[in-house]
Amino acid sequence: MEPERTERKTMPYRKYNTGVTDKYATLTPLVNSCKLHITTIRPPTPERAQKAHRQDWVKETKLISTTHHWNPESLAGGAWSGLLAVQEARDKTTHSAGVNYYYNALNPPKSAGGSGRSCYNSGFPFTRVPHESPISSFQRIDLDRHSLEHCPQLSIMNEVQLLNLQHNLITKIQHLSHMQQLVSLNLYNNRISEMSGIEALSSLRILMLGKNRIHEICCLENLSKLNILDLHDNQIHRIENISHLNELQILNLAGNNICRIENLQGLDCLTELNLRHNCISFVAEVERLPCLQRLFLSGNSITSFDQLACLGESRSLSELTLDGNPVALETWYKQAVLRCVLHLRQLDMKRITDEDRRMAGVQARKEEEKKRESHKQTIHKEKRRLAIRNAAQQWEGVKACLELPPANGAKEEVSPENSPAHSPAQTNGLAQDPSPEEPRRISPGSGPERPSGGTEIRLRTNSRPNSPRDSKLAEAGSSGVQSLSLSDSHLAELDGDTLRLFGPGALEALERGWGVQTANAVAVITFRYINFDAIVPTLPRIRVKFPNLSHLIFLESNISRLPQLAALAQVRRLDQLTIHPEGNPVVSLALWRSFVIYRLHHFNLQRINGQEVTMNDVIAAERVFGTLGHIAATETPRCRLLLLLEESRKRQLQFLLEGRGRRTGLSPEELRDNGKLVGEGLSRALFNYPSRDCSAESPEEGTVESSERAAMIEQYLQELVQRASDTNLKGEALHKLWPSMFAEMVRDCVLEMRDRAAFRQASLAKLSETK
């Protein structure tokens, strides 16, 4: 019978084994561990020893299977029946055999890292009982599946070390307090709702209370030797009263209602923490467990990697499960976790390969870059907003200063009926108003992260490829905005073919080196919050730099007088001109449009403030200003023309003047017609707006020089006048004296010639003498 029993014992095992491997591939760890036991056990004395051995093996298998809380129904029928058979067989021999093997699973795992452990397929979700220890004699009571409703009275059995009461109907833990030797207590699958009754079991190392109705962790104050605490599948809400368990190695709290990971400090030996199937959304305190190697968090509510951040601080963690959490569905979940927990060897029961790590590294870098980029972007966006706002603010200040003096003298504002019908509300083509009416009090220092060195950040954006993020950046919704120059009070940016300049400082962007292609792309320039007089000196540069410029837009630029508009003649070509009524008083003048058409005739403007320029407009403008131009061209003294004209025309005129100068006898009529000298454009060219520099070149020096010069001139003229008046006086005196002088002279002559012969002789003698 013995062989047969052996056969029966081993066969089911095999069966069980195959069943599991075939159908429950994921549960292989258990199988492995079982197998391992068989192989590692030393064969003791022949039959009995072997028998006992087998028995023990069965026990162990059983124990393992229960601690892993097999659901019998879920097991393959064959496998389970096999197990039952084992059970029966064992029952028969339980007491006869010296089943005093002490299952010393509880000694500190000196060889934890040994061969047995290492082939353990880690990451298994449920608590395992360590198995590597040899078994010695023990007092053991096994009352598995006896439908007990109360704890049995075992008062005589003080020596009991292992008490198995699993699969009963016990509701309360009683009658155990005298079992001071009790090392392992298994109350798996009962109906216990409170943990009271175990307070005195100070030797207890294994406490199995899985699948009960416990609400609260308590009564563990004296159980300081506890190595394994299994409370899975209860109704616990809170982790508490365990922080003194400094020898605890395994804590199983799977299948409870725990929402927070807390009160774990002090569990200095904890290597495995099972929190599967709870309601945890945030991982905390894990870093306070110095020995934690395995952490099971499957089936919780963790949604983002931020909630896992503290995993990164654990230096010992090597196995982790997170499947069944929302976060595990993220695209780069694995990589993100690996990046977070560097020492991880298994994730969701899969080995981490080098490839995984490499991918994680790459992903990490990408992520980092993206983050930096978006951060940079936000900063940039904020800066841009601030710059525009500050420019607007400064502009308000400047405007207030400008408007104050005339406001005292007379009201500068223009009556409503005065505003010309064609000027207002031509806002197409204008950038949206970034609400300059927003609260004004922005101190310059309030900008985020102002660059420490210098007030400017330059982003040479040519190197940056256009990417979708740019669209977010652009206020106007266009893509590909390049920021050229940015400080706390000015901004220059290129948006497609539009160059936008906010604040006077932005003009600096025109000065720097532009790529030919970039410069060629610019077709529209928008000025805002920049005084027109400051813009004028840059116009020649704009002419040279942006050959394809066809549209100029002036928002707030304080253009107030017609002559200022003449300065625009300096650009190369212009199809459209937009001068926004706000901040540009000139637009309120009825004649401004006509003047622009007349003065910028050579551009053949298509549109002014969005309104098309018709032939009638041109004729009307010609009528109003034609006379002026004609008179200016024909009647201005030519020497004066030389001063008024720009360089090229001046040379032309000079040449003509000299040419004519050499041809003597030029008729005044010919010369009169200045207009024909240099062509028709002359009349218009005369209306120039002097840029600031010429009028303001060192004013002090100028006045000193001019006053000196004036004094010099005065002195010179004084002398001149003196001499002239002296000459005049002399002339007048001579005039008075002349009649009498003349009479005297005549009389002298007559007297001399009275004696003709004598006179003749005297004359001859004089002649001969001279010879």
Added chain:
Amino acid sequence: MNRLSSSVPVDEYLADSSVLVYLSDAVTQLLEHKEEYTQFGVVRYFAEYFSSVKNSNHVLFREYSYIRATLHNRASFIRVFWRCYRQIGKSGDMLSMLEYRSLLQLLCPDFPVEVVQSAARIVLMDDAIDCLMSFPDFLYAFQLQFYYQEFLDSVLAIYQDLLAGKSPNTVIVPTSTSIELLHSVTAEENEKAGQQQDGVESSTLAECVEALCDRFKHCHPSRSCMKEVFNQTEKVCYFSFLMSLAKHETINETIGALPSKAELLIDQEMDQELDKL
């Protein structure tokens, strides 16, 4: 001037004829733009300069201080202004003070707004300075204001003293007025609204203006014309007086810059020129 009539001393002659002003300006210009004018020819430059002064086109695009330096310059400028913008009058457009200022600035870049404002006040009787004005109205008012600037300022001072109920004699001695002015300012402010409507007695103002003319060094409108204006009404206010002066044909003839109102919009010669273009 005839050099044989030695009755006029040199200095007086020079002062009267403003020759020194032009001489000095010519030399200043020459020195300032040495390069251009040397190339142009100094003699030629002087010839052209003085012929332009004679032809009244020397004021084009010159600075304000030069334009107002002599009466001849002022008259020349007024005439140039008329000739250049006659078309605006012809089209009948009404323009605001600021637009006239802008037009003036096209001819003289630094033309100050104050003169334009004063002219606008004459047209608009000191109120509603933002209103639109017709070209002829503005032109004549501008002529009066610009040509007799100094005289009008003095008349205004006298007028305000009269309004304040002060003896106009005090105006003659500046030192005594300064203190009284301080007193009168508040009173004037209070009474201004009521008094300005009816102004002052024409006869009183006429006497004062007569006295002013006696001691006034600068040019002033002929006394007979002013008398004529004063005789029209019993009471007169400053701006209505100025308006009457501005519309006075004789004064216009005296200045000699503008044609009579009837012929204001006609300029045969220029029209022909423009037709050619």
